[in-house]
Amino acid sequence: MSAHVAVLMGGRSAERQVSLTSGRDCATALRVAGYQVSEIDAGDDLVDRLVALKPDVVFNALHGRWGEDGCVQGLLEWLQLPYTHSGVRASAMAMDKPSSLEVFRSHGIPCPEGSLTTVAAVNARDPLERPYVVKPPNEGSTFGVRIVRSGDNNPPISPDWQFGDQVLAERYIPGRELTVAVMDGKALGVTDIRTVDGFYDYDAKYAEGGSRHIVPAPVHKEIYAQALDLSERAHRALGCRGVSRTDFRYDDTGGEPGRLYMLEINTQPGMTPTSLVPELAAHCGIDFPSLVQWMVEDAGCAR
Ligand SMILES: Nc1ncnc2c1ncn2[C@@H]1O[C@H](COP(=O)(O)OP(=O)(O)O)[C@@H](O)[C@H]1O
Numbered sequence: 001m002s003a004h005v006a007v008l009m010g011g012r013s014a015e016r017q018v019s020l021t022s023g024r025d026c027a028t029a030l031r032v033a034g035y036q037v038s039e040i041d042a043g044d045d046l047v048d049r050l051v052a053l054k055p056d057v058v059f060n061a062l063h064g065r066w067g068e069d070g071c072v073q074g075l076l077e078w079l080q081l082p083y084t085h086s087g088v089r090a091s092a093m094a095m096d097k098p099s100s101l102e103v104f105r106s107h108g109i110p111c112p113e114g115s116l117t118t119v120a121a122v123n124a125r126d127p128l129e130r131p132y133v134v135k136p137p138n139e140g141s142t143f144g145v146r147i148v149r150s151g152d153n154n155p156p157i158s159p160d161w162q163f164g165d166q167v168l169a170e171r172y173i174p175g176r177e178l179t180v181a182v183m184d185g186k187a188l189g190v191t192d193i194r195t196v197d198g199f200y201d202y203d204a205k206y207a208e209g210g211s212r213h214i215v216p217a218p219v220h221k222e223i224y225a226q227a228l229d230l231s232e233r234a235h236r237a238l239g240c241r242g243v244s245r246t247d248f249r250y251d252d253t254g255g256e257p258g259r260l261y262m263l264e265i266n267t268q269p270g271m272t273p274t275s276l277v278p279e280l281a282a283h284c285g286i287d288f289p290s291l292v293q294w295m296v297e298d299a300g301c302a303r
């Protein structure tokens with residue numbers, strides 16, 4: 001009999017809609033790969049549903065808080081259900097940008113200069129010379145990310161900010177947007193993401209025609225190799241499992257080769273067939289059903 005896979009999707013985070021799309025697409029591909037599949041929209045009854053279904057493996061297609069930050073991973077450890085992607089610690093560290101950036105820096109990985117501060121402090125006085133970027137310490141999909149430019153008159157953080165008191169302020173890195181997928185500890189390739197105004201915001205990420213992906217990224221070959229190496233090191237430094245995706249800014253404004261800066265590692269990257277990780281896997285000859293099948297085979301628990 002084929003293995004029974006429960007696909008977790010939706011959930012409570014700001015990235016609920018994105019996760020529903022990832023989850024449905026993964027469920028379809030898993031059926032193509034021959035698995036028995038149950039789709040679960042992760043709500044208050046999640047534990048009861050998992051206990052009743054008794055799946056062999058949980059495919060975690062959640063994004064954002066609760067699903068990407070170690071919470072659901074801890075629950076699955078407790079239930080002893082093998083699950084895809086990273087474990088509790090790596091997920092929690094990756095979701096908390098100040099923590100993961102600290103680890104990256106301690107491993108010699110270049111990141112933008114920046115610090116954790118508060119909404120009140122930023123609005124009282126610029127924490128860095130403009131332009132700089134403010135972002136919530138633990139969101140995704142560019143929610144809350146704002147570029148503060150010289151000449152902006154409004155307070156850097158507007159009253160409708162919904163992400164708590166803490167703010168990560170970073171030097172704005174001009175140039176290009178690169179991303180790297182890592183699968184089984186090996187980097188698959190580098191994508192150059194082209195957007196209309198150079199800011200990879202929510203619409204650029206998900207709206208039709210919002211961005212263009214160039215694979216392999218047409219950058220200096222030293223930079224290409226460096227991006228692969230830094231991504232594998234970041235994946236290892238946090239102890240990630242399965243697939244991850246690392247986002248970079250590449251400052252080539254002074255000519256090539258320029259300088260790479262790691263922004264973050266995503267332990268639950270987007271998983272529609274046209275998302276960045278599946279696209280890089282396809283570039284390496286791994287089609288979408290084969291990718292999700294590998295992820296299920298790679299699933300595990302700490303105990
Ligand atoms: N320091 C920075 N300099 C320039 N652009 C940035 C910087 N930080 C974030 N951005 C822009 O905002 C996007 C989202 O930021 P990121 O740190 O990756 O958070 P998220 O978890 O929301 O994806 C980036 O892809 C990039 O376009």
Ligand SMILES: [Mg+2]
Pocket residue numbers: 141142247263264
């Ligand atoms: Mg990002």
